[in-house]
Amino acid sequence: MNIVSYLQTQQPQLRRQFQSALVSGHLSHAYLLSGETGSPLLEIAKFLAKSLVCEHPSPLADNVCWSCLRIDDGNYADIMIFDGSLATIKKEEIQGMEASFEKTPIEKAGRLIYILHLVENLTIEAVNSLLKFLEEPHQEVYAFLTTENESKVIETIVSRTQKLRVLPVDLNMIVALAIDQGIPLQDAELLAHFYQDPHKMKAILEEDFYVSMRDAFTHFLEALASNYSKAHYIAIDEIIERFTQKEHLRLIIDMMLLFFGDILALQNGQEPSLPSYVNILKPLLKRFANLEEALLEITLARGQIDLNVNATLLLDHLFIILLKEYIHDHD
CATH class of the missing domain: 3.40.50.300 (P-loop containing nucleotide triphosphate hydrolases)
Structure with a gap:
């Protein structure tokens, strides 16, 4: 920068x-x-x-x-x-x-x-x-x-x-600068919520943990649209048991808040903060109820990260909070 x-x-x-x-x-x-x-x-x-x-x-x-x-x-x-x-x-x-x-x-x-x-x-x-x-x-x-x-x-x-x-910088400007640096649109929109420096964003994009986490979360969201059991398995196998370091935990919780906050925004007819992910999120609009309470609890849980809590147990708890709001199909 x-x-x-x-x-x-x-x-x-x-x-x-x-x-x-x-x-x-x-x-x-x-x-x-x-x-x-x-x-x-x-x-x-x-x-x-x-x-x-x-x-x-x-x-x-x-x-x-x-x-x-x-x-x-x-x-x-x-x-x-x-x-x-x-x-x-x-x-x-x-x-x-x-x-x-x-x-x-x-x-x-x-x-x-x-x-x-x-x-x-x-x-x-x-x-x-x-x-x-x-x-x-x-x-x-x-x-x-x-x-x-x-x-x-x-x-x-x-x-x-x-x-x-330090005043907030316009998010759209950060996304535009990131795209000018060759960062793909979806990554630019996602990373702009965590970093204001496109060069830092580009460096993060080269980190294996970010790419793996992004792909696992996208995989999880796509599975949620039609297969609860598969989504639950992905949450455990690809996210909860894989990412246990403090810096990883922060990013996972922030991704939770972003993606499920956008589902809530779309349910309420509001603009999402991640427009390029709308096609992934739209199939989930009728799959969740009462997300406000779940998101509040996740936000409060983020403050526990610095208390040296067990990352695996905290993530497991947060995914349980989210998935209990899932609306299953009825035969």
Whole structure:
């Protein structure tokens, strides 16, 4: 993703807000970047961090100086990045960071920076350690925290940070850009709900787990139209018992919400969010009742992913919730 162009064209308010603080010398010691799922939060946080140490800022990072390039490579000594999308951020990591930041900066910029991506994925103990650090900010220490769900970030963290809101980008525009990158229409529509960067979408499309998951879900939906038993078997054999990692679980639940949300939308005469899948979804309109309650329960269950629940058991439970609303043929 060309993050400079993205900020200029899609997030001008955020760009102006941070640039003004940087130029005036009124930087906050901690920023909270919040945006929808799929927003390039980590990429933005890295770029703003670069802007604090860039060798030739104008006034934001030029993205090509030696310092900026070393940040991209993970070789800049005074920046620490913790990615909560990969694993829960633990107390020991926060304490190790705090200990490191007690020392004098190594780089000539003289600033110490840490990025916590998806702070909603910190353990309670890690949150408590972070709060102590935020309450007593050190001079020339800056933080960039990100979240896809601000309601899950405790108020004491929110109140100690300067908020930067990443606004939603028009979905149709993302789909169009993805298609221009050679991504097939159905994949473009589906992935646009999870990623705003067509290059990221293209990379995901090359991942075996996504292709397998997409095909299994499509197979499941097609079977539901005429053969409940076959669909039930596919749910167990091709989805529940196959995809057990946390990141896979999120995507499966999000696919559930998208596809069955579209069935509900079509039942109510509304436009679907995945128009290219209508031919697969239309045969299911008379196969389901009371989807509102099932979708609500699935939405609530999504919040359990970070509680280290058993993925297989959770998926099994969610498919039971969906399939109990299935209307069987009567002889």
